[in-house]
Structure formats: C-alpha cells, structure tokens
Amino acid sequence: MTIQEAQQTVDQWIHEYGVRYFSELTNMAVLTEEVGELAKIIACRYGEQSWKATDERAKDNGKAALGDEMADVLWVLLCLANQTGIDLTEELQKSIEKKTSRDKDRHHNNPKLKE
Template sequence: MTIEEAQKAVDKWIKEYGVRYFSELTNMAVLTEEVGEMAKIIARRYGEQSWKKDDPRAADNGKKALGDEMADVLWVLLCLANQTGVDLTEELRKNIEKKTLRDKDRHVNNEKLKQE
C-alpha cells in the first residue's frame, strides 16, 4: 500500500464507519496519546523499564503490541493529513530532498556515527 492509498483507505473508512473525523485538535491529542503508548512499549522492550506483572504485552516483550501501536500512530497521522489537505506522499518526497541537500555530508562525517 502506498502512502496515497493509505490516505484514501483511511478516508474511506472514516466516511463508512467513523461517522466523521474528530477535530484536528482532538486528533492531535490522540496522536500524542498513541505516541506515548508506543514509547511505553519501547521503554520496556529496549530501555531500562520493566513490565508490570499483569501487563499482557509482557508475554512477547511487546513485539506484537509495538506494531499495533505504530499502526495507530500512522492511522491518526493519516487522519490529520486528510483533514488538513496534506499530501503526505509529496511532503515526504520534499522532506527527503531537503534532508539530502542539507545533510548529505553531515552524518557521513560525524565521528560519533563511525563504526568501531
């Protein structure tokens, strides 16, 4: 699925099942909430925090839940793009171009990133 197809699929779902988009402000708050849920899993899976005994995500160290939370983040981001008229395919293309022009030598010459 391309980004364009994903934006259209989310829009179709909203129109068929979701009644309407939440407001942009509500979706921004939901996006923040979903990023927080993703961060919680990453903190426990890759960081120093441990799982609570009764957390069902602990069984597979959050592997299944992490993908689901990433999809939730993407879903809300696609909603925000749709309702604000942003073509994410085009914006990502322009963003990659910007980063390439700005940073083409920066990371290659960064001593902190050199492999040991």
C-alpha cells in the same frame, strides 16, 4: 499500499464507519496518546523500563504490540493529513530532498556514528 492509497483508505473508513473525523485538536491529542503507548513499549523492550506485572504486552516483550502501536500512530497521522489537506506522499518527498541536501555529508562526518 502507497501512502496516497493509505490516506484514501483511511478517509473511506472514516466516512463509512467512523461517521466523521474527530476535530484536528482531538486527533492531535489522540496522536500524542498513541506515540506515548509506542514509547512505553520501546522503553520496556529496548530500554531500561520494566513491564508492569499486569501488562499483557509483556508476554512477548511487546513484539506483537510494537507493530500495532506503530500502525495506530500512522492511522491518526493519516487522519490529520486528510483533515488538513496534506498530501503526505508529496510532503515526504520534499522532506527527503531537504534532508539529502542539508545532511548529505553531516552523518558521514559525525564521529559518534563511527563507533
């Protein structure tokens, strides 16, 4: 599935099952919530944070939930793009071009990355 197809699929789902989009402000809050849930899994799986005894995601050290939360973040981001008329394929291409132009030597010259 391309990014454009993903945007279209989310839009179709919203209109068929979701009634309408939440407001942009609500979706921004939901995106923040989903990023927080993703951060919690990463902090427990890869960082020093420990799982709560009642957290079901601890069973497989968050592996199953990791992809699920990433997909939730992407879903809400696609919603926001649709609501605001943003073509994420186009914007991602522009971002790649910007980063390539700006940072083409930066990371190769970063001694911290050579360790």
